[in-house]
């Protein structure tokens with residue numbers, strides 16, 4: 001097999017704790033980063049975003065670079081995550097949508113039938129050129145800190161497109177899925193293509209790992225997930241594995257996915273994201289094949305716990321580190337994104353604490 005086009009220019013970062021842990025090795029300390037570490041919890045973020053819309057900011061390379069670096073400078077996290085959004089490739093390809101503060105993505109003309117799906121545009125690399133540019137700037141600025149690229153998985157993207165915005169029950173999405181399975185699979189097939197293209201742009205520019213966010217997949221039963229969603233997500237994660245010759249770790253994450261963890265792991269992920277509802281050791285037991293290797297997991301501190309007193313936070317961190325020991329590797333993270341009113345000093349405190357105790361534990 002010939003080498004993928006983007007293999008030769010990739011940084012190696014052989015000792016970076018995030019990449020060592022993701023590959024099942026023994027890092028110098030347990031790596032830690034936070035979903036939504038760049039965002040409204042940081043005053044420097046709020047200043048940088050003044051007067052610039054979210055989607056515009058995501059396509060302005062210098063701004064993406066600055067905002068992505070902010071939490072790395074402030075907290076000393078073990079990874080940067082590209083400042084972008086899961087709906088950016090839809091927007092860049094011409095879908096009329098906006099991100100409304102306090103609400104989330106809102107789509108002007110929701111996708112409700114076969115004609116809407118047929119009219120959905122594909123994504124070309126040129127349309128997200130600014131994202132590739134930002135990744136190139138970041139790889140240069142970040143030194144030894146890995147950069148995580150990301151994209152939205154087809155179910156979560158489809159939910160925004162079909163509902164027209166955030167949804168509690170996903171009723172229109174589930175109705176389309178069942179009533180018009182051909183239209184549904186055509187929609188998810190297109191979204192999978194777009195997502196893969198968005199990830200290829202990031203991979204070509206040098207991201208060191210990728211995370212696929214299927215935030216709302218937990219709304220599905222295991223059977224519906226397997227029938228209506230998994231083939232498309234599988235295509236993306238296996239597509240990334242092939243494109244990178246299996247060199248770039250693939251993190252797969254969703255919320256409320258306790259019953260889906262096995263399926264989400266088998267999709268071709270190399271690290272499984274777990275929210276706070278399932279203890280890490282239980283997640284590991286659930287998905288380790290009989291006689292096989294335990295998986296690498298990421299998670300899973302409840303973001304609301306960060307509002308409690310420091311002793312409570314520390315107790316939770318201790319518990320999660322202990323439960324993570326049964327995994328094939330542990331990347332410390334929250335179980336979902338940082339909440340906007342979080343005190344950033346608590347995040348810095350967690351990074352320092354995880355580093356210090358996991359270093360000590362290794363010496364025992």
Ligand code: CP3
Pocket residue numbers: 034035036037038039040049054081082083084085086087099100101102103104105150213215337
């Ligand atoms: O983690 C990071 O630091 C990287 C940045 C990132 C953003 N969005 C920036 C953002 C990531 C990884 C995302 C992914 C994303 N976007 C997801 C999956 C992750 C998850 O939380 O489940 C989802 C579902 C979206 C859709 C979306 N975009 C929502 C729900 C919102 C919040 C709306 C709000 O104001 O409450 C956005 C906007 C958004 N994306 C913000 C940020 C920093 C807030 C924009 C602002 O500053 O006003």
